[in-house]
Amino acid sequence: MSDELKRASAMAALEEVRSGMRLGIGTGSTAEFFVRALAEKVAGGLDIIGVPTSERTAALARELGVPLTTLDETPELDLTVDGADELDARLQLIKGGGAALLREKIVAAASRRMVVIADDSKLVETLGRFPLPIEVMPFGLEATRRAVVKVADALSLKGEVVLRMAADGSPLVTDGGHYILDAHWGRLPDASGLADRLAAIPGVVEHGLFIGLAKAAYVAGPSGVRQIAVATADETN
Numbered sequence: 001m002s003d004e005l006k007r008a009s010a011m012a013a014l015e016e017v018r019s020g021m022r023l024g025i026g027t028g029s030t031a032e033f034f035v036r037a038l039a040e041k042v043a044g045g046l047d048i049i050g051v052p053t054s055e056r057t058a059a060l061a062r063e064l065g066v067p068l069t070t071l072d073e074t075p076e077l078d079l080t081v082d083g084a085d086e087l088d089a090r091l092q093l094i095k096g097g098g099a100a101l102l103r104e105k106i107v108a109a110a111s112r113r114m115v116v117i118a119d120d121s122k123l124v125e126t127l128g129r130f131p132l133p134i135e136v137m138p139f140g141l142e143a144t145r146r147a148v149v150k151v152a153d154a155l156s157l158k159g160e161v162v163l164r165m166a167a168d169g170s171p172l173v174t175d176g177g178h179y180i181l182d183a184h185w186g187r188l189p190d191a192s193g194l195a196d197r198l199a200a201i202p203g204v205v206e207h208g209l210f211i212g213l214a215k216a217a218y219v220a221g222p223s224g225v226r227q228i229a230v231a232t233a234d235e236t237n
């Protein structure tokens with residue numbers, strides 16, 4: 001994804017931000033463009049407060065002067081803007097490529113509205129080209145991995161489930177102190193059913209399937225940014 005497209009999608013989402021808003025602030029290289037643009041607006045007088053979805057985003061926001069709070073102080077948010085590794089037309093997402101999926105999901109769920117910023121290479125017909133990140137407890141890792149594989153077997157999903165490693169060769173540790181399993185299963189025709197089964201495994205802390213959380217996406221392509229929105233109950237009746 002080119003920086004131009006990342007910036008374009010971030011700028012489109014920034015249009016939704018109003019003074020007085022409580023914002024969830026996403027993680028990743030696309031979200032970074034959003035943080036930088038938001039910081040400029042804050043410097044120009046925009047009055048917002050943000051909850052970062054990772055230590056990495058918190059550090060950047062702090063450095064750029066974006067006022068931050070926590071979900072404990074501000075448990076209800078107006079809008080969360082975040083990137084995604086993959087999205088489909090129903091705005092089901094795969095997230096967690098940046099290992100921040102747990103905080104990202106907690107923050108998105110605490111928000112009245114979540115919007116996704118992405119380029120059009122991330123828009124797929126069926127989720128699963130991107131390996132699905134699954135955040136797990138270090139305790140009982142192998143037992144949990146086997147339980148995850150059993151879920152895959154039950155759904156006829158085939159492919160490796162591998163522990164994500166850090167650059168130094170040790171297991172990558174998330175902001176929450178957990179590990180990440182990356183599931184290379186390919187197409188996930190029933191993402192929602194898979195999400196339910198993974199969530200029921202005791203050692204699984206959270207998985208990267210975001211179902212029913214995003215309300216809109218700003219998808220940037222060569223011919224501009226288009227908004228994809230989920231139909232509201234009013235529109236479907």
Ligand SMILES: O=C(CO)[C@H](O)[C@H](O)COP(=O)(O)O
Pocket residue numbers: 026027028029030031082083084085094095096097098099100101104
């Ligand atoms: O889910 C995420 C982090 O956990 C990111 O939103 C996702 O990985 C997209 O990142 P990028 O904008 O760098 O492609």
